[in-house]
Amino acid sequence: MTEARRAAEPVYSLAGKRVWVAGHRGMVGSALVRRLQNEHPAEILTATRQGADLRDPVAVRTWMSKSRPQAVFVPAAKVGGILANDTYPADFLYDNLMIAANVIHAAHETGVEKLLFLGSSCIYPKFAEQPIREEALLTGSLEPTNEWYAIAKIAGIKLCQAYRRQHGADFISAMPTNLYGPGDNYDLQTSHVIPALIRKAHEAKLSGATAMEMWGTGTPRREFLHADDCADALVHLMQVYSGAEHVNVGSGEDLTIEALARLVMKVVGFKGGLEKDLSKPDGTPRKLMSADRLRALGWEPKITLEDGLKDAYSWFLATREKRKDE
Numbered sequence: 519m520t521e522a523r524r525a526a527e528p529v530y531s532l533a534g535k536r537v538w539v540a541g542h543r544g545m546v547g548s549a550l551v552r553r554l555q556n557e558h559p560a561e562i563l564t565a566t567r568q569g570a571d572l573r574d575p576v577a578v579r580t581w582m583s584k585s586r587p588q589a590v591f592v593p594a595a596k597v598g599g600i601l602a603n604d605t606y607p608a609d610f611l612y613d614n615l616m617i618a619a620n621v622i623h624a625a626h627e628t629g630v631e632k633l634l635f636l637g638s639s640c641i642y643p644k645f646a647e648q649p650i651r652e653e654a655l656l657t658g659s660l661e662p663t664n665e666w667y668a669i670a671k672i673a674g675i676k677l678c679q680a681y682r683r684q685h686g687a688d689f690i691s692a693m694p695t696n697l698y699g700p701g702d703n704y705d706l707q708t709s710h711v712i713p714a715l716i717r718k719a720h721e722a723k724l725s726g727a728t729a730m731e732m733w734g735t736g737t738p739r740r741e742f743l744h745a746d747d748c749a750d751a752l753v754h755l756m757q758v759y760s761g762a763e764h765v766n767v768g769s770g771e772d773l774t775i776e777a778l779a780r781l782v783m784k785v786v787g788f789k790g791g792l793e794k795d796l797s798k799p800d801g802t803p804r805k806l807m808s809a810d811r812l813r814a815l816g817w818e819p820k821i822t823l824e825d826g827l828k829d830a831y832s833w834f835l836a837t838r839e840k841r842k843d844e
Contacts, residue, residue: 528757528758529758530589530631530632530757530760531757532554532753532756532757533559534560534561535561535588535631536560536561536587536589537563537588537589537590538562538563538564538565538582539562539563539591540565540572540591540592540593540594541593541595542562542564543566543701544593544597544701545697545698545699545703546593546636546694546697546749546752547591547593547594549699549700549745549749550591550593550752550753551564553746553749553750553753554753560589563587569581572617572620573617575616575619575620575623578624579624579628582625582628587625588631588632589632589633590625590630590634591634591636591756592621592634592635593636593752595613595638595667596610596617596667597703598610598708598709600664600801601707602707602708603663603664604663604664607666610664610666610670611667611669614667614670614671614674615673618635618670618674618677619674619677622674622677622678623681625689626685626687630687632688632756632760633687633688633689634689634690634692634756635674635675636691636694637672637691637694637764638667638693639693639694639695639768639805640664640667640671641655641660641671641672641675641693642805642807643657643658643660644658644659644660644661644802645658645803646658648804649770649808650766650805651766652765652811655672661801661802674691675693675764678691678762683762688760690756690761690765691764691765693764693766693767693807694743694768695741695766695767695768695769695805695807696710696711696741696742696805697742697744698710698712698742698745698826698827698830699746699826699830700829701745701833702745702830702834704716704717704834711733711775712778712827713830715732715779716782716786716827716830716834718730718732719779719786720788720831720835722788723786723787723788727790729790729791729792729793730783730790730791730792730793731793731794731795732776732792732794732795733795734795735796736774736775736779736794737775737800738774738801738802739772739773739804739806740775740778740806741769741772741805741806741807742769742778742823742826743768743819744829744830747769747819747826748767750817751767751812751819754815754816755767755817759815763811765812765815766808766809766812768809768812769819770808770819771823772804772805773823776792779792780792782827784824785824785827785828785831786831
């Protein structure tokens with residue numbers, strides 16, 4: 519038996535367990551709920567902000583003491599694009615620090631068997647060698663436009679490592695690449711690049727515009743992963759991985775923002791031109807994460823970017839019509 523196959527053997531079963539998905543209403547959280555409902559006979563626990571505000575340590579401790587989850591996924595986070603991160607640095611730092619600290623500490627106090635904390639690829643240095651390996655963490659300066667969010671996520675990783683080291687807690691971390699899919703945020707002021715481009719292309723198509731606008735030069739390269747693939751990878755990691763080091767979760771492939779924009783235009787059916795707003799920032803020149811560690815654990819993505827964009831656009835259209843009917 520090869521080392522990779524041995525590494526992929528289950529070390530923790532979710533079958534019959536009480537599994538809390540913290541942040542179940544978000545894009546990744548809802549994808550995790552779908553994944554667990556479809557393929558695992560687990561009891562899925564969820565908590566609304568009214569039931570347990572994750573920024574409140576007393577509320578989190580009280581809810582977990584009552585609900586007693588055995589396994590915990592932590593995709594919960596305050597998230598947003600470049601503009602949102604740059605405009606609300608205190609909110610992004612404080613809220614995400616509190617979410618990580620409260621859930622991880624309460625998980626230790628209430629005897630949670632296993633926890634998976636979800637970080638972000640923005641934790642890596644702005645000019646990290648590509649593709650970015652897990653070992654690149656803390657080897658250089660962060661991208662200034664999202665350093666507040668990144669610092670909070672790095673703290674969450676270190677908390678998992680610290681509780682593992684001091685208390686023997688089976689807490690692990692996963693670092694997803696740029697995610698998209700059902701449940702994404704399409705507000706142009708706070709959204710990430712894919713939902714922003716989908717909405718722009720859709721509105722340009724409806725208005726009969728001759729061109730749609732994109733931010734920056736279009737030259738930065740980015741990697742993307744559908745939320746359902748991410749959820750599948752996280753469930754896989756929860757079952758087969760138990761280690762202090764975080765694991766990258768990505769597709770292993772990237773493309774330029776301009777190529778992405780043109781693919782979105784194709785999927786949406788907008789046949790106009792593409793205009794670049796050069797007054798807007800590009801962000802990190804390239805961000806492609808190494809997928810070697812995750813592949814060695816026996817997982818790889820199943821959804822192509824074009825198919826994933828079609829799924830995201832279908833969800834956007836369906837929810838847009840639903841909101842009109844309400």
